[in-house]
Amino acid sequence: MKPLRVGVVGVGHLGQHHARILASLPNVELVAVADSRPEQAQAVAAKVGTRAVDDYRELIDQVDAVSVAVPTVLHREVAGAFLSRGIAAMVEKPLAGSLAEAEQLVALSRSTGAVLQVGHIERFNPALSVLQDAPIRPRYLTAERLSIYTFRSTDIGVVFDLMIHDIDIVLSLISAPVRSVAAVGASLFGDHEDVANARIEFEDGTVANLTASRASEAATRKMRIWGAEGYVSLDFAAKQATVVRPSDAFLAGQLDLEGVDLSQAAEIKEHLFGKVLRVDKLQTTGREPLALELEDFVAAVRGDSRPRVSGEDALRAVRVADQILRSLDAHRWDGDNASVAPLSHASEAASVLRGPHALRLNKSAAVRKHSER
Numbered sequence: 001m002k003p004l005r006v007g008v009v010g011v012g013h014l015g016q017h018h019a020r021i022l023a024s025l026p027n028v029e030l031v032a033v034a035d036s037r038p039e040q041a042q043a044v045a046a047k048v049g050t051r052a053v054d055d056y057r058e059l060i061d062q063v064d065a066v067s068v069a070v071p072t073v074l075h076r077e078v079a080g081a082f083l084s085r086g087i088a089a090m091v092e093k094p095l096a097g098s099l100a101e102a103e104q105l106v107a108l109s110r111s112t113g114a115v116l117q118v119g120h121i122e123r124f125n126p127a128l129s130v131l132q133d134a135p136i137r138p139r140y141l142t143a144e145r146l147s148i149y150t151f152r153s154t155d156i157g158v159v160f161d162l163m164i165h166d167i168d169i170v171l172s173l174i175s176a177p178v179r180s181v182a183a184v185g186a187s188l189f190g191d192h193e194d195v196a197n198a199r200i201e202f203e204d205g206t207v208a209n210l211t212a213s214r215a216s217e218a219a220t221r222k223m224r225i226w227g228a229e230g231y232v233s234l235d236f237a238a239k240q241a242t243v244v245r246p247s248d249a250f251l252a253g254q255l256d257l258e259g260v261d262l263s264q265a266a267e268i269k270e271h272l273f274g275k276v277l278r279v280d281k282l283q284t285t286g287r288e289p290l291a292l293e294l295e296d297f298v299a300a301v302r303g304d305s306r307p308r309v310s311g312e313d314a315l316r317a318v319r320v321a322d323q324i325l326r327s328l329d330a331h332r333w334d335g336d337n338a339s340v341a342p343l344s345h346a347s348e349a350a351s352v353l354r355g356p357h358a359l360r361l362n363k364s365a366a367v368r369k370h371s372e373r
Contacts, residue, residue, distance in 0.1 A: 009067070
């Protein structure tokens, strides 16, 4: 089989791992890595045994597929340049920085027939596979995705940066259309929301409540799923899952509270979680999710399978993220916080609750304006 020629555009924090893995895959030739910072491109190229370029356009006539790990605001430009030439593209999440740009990338993929896959890496987390072995139809879901502030991805807010992971997972589990979205957010450090909460209701009555923060003291990536069949708790960071279901004896009507001392909390708990309910705590194992994701991309480019997360899948997530931002933007804060005016250059996030930095920056802006007079 002829080696698949691939390139990586953007070899920063995440892109360098794309290069590492692609260079190790059988029957894959990593032609080059591209980065606008020549020294970074050269350093990564030396590690993985390939060459470096500082202009991604040099790769267009040299590769069959490309992995794009540049800042989100550049996804449309970079991925679009390859897709328009019929070259398959693996684009880090989110698909693009706006709904319009995401739609344009999917349209390019459709028109040229080029494979478009998007890096929603949690789809390859082994904890998520527990749902296949414990089929529970989700009716109510909660997700909490918290991160410390890394000073990366500041070109977008936390909805497109972190919450997009959970939006994608929820949409992969629920086929019903979205009925409504309600969201609020707060900005702590910059122009975009750093904390957000969204409630998504679907046409079949399912509800998802998502919380994301990139300004937390500790990192958390958890999801809880309730259904008539039971409950699942997923810890994506630890790759752990807890599944709670009615016991066979309970379903057969063989259990009652006779003999249980209802005044003893410990005894009630033992009866509930030892006899009435079946509790399975699972520690999942598996290979590096990013390696699985890139292998999936290579297989899709070769025509062996459909991408697990296609451009259309990612576009659905961007559409919901866009609805969340619109709802967040429509929210109005009253009372004490109303006096914290947003910065003039942050009008798109005018209804994001502004943190103390807004007072500081507004004061600085006022001083500059006064000094210019």
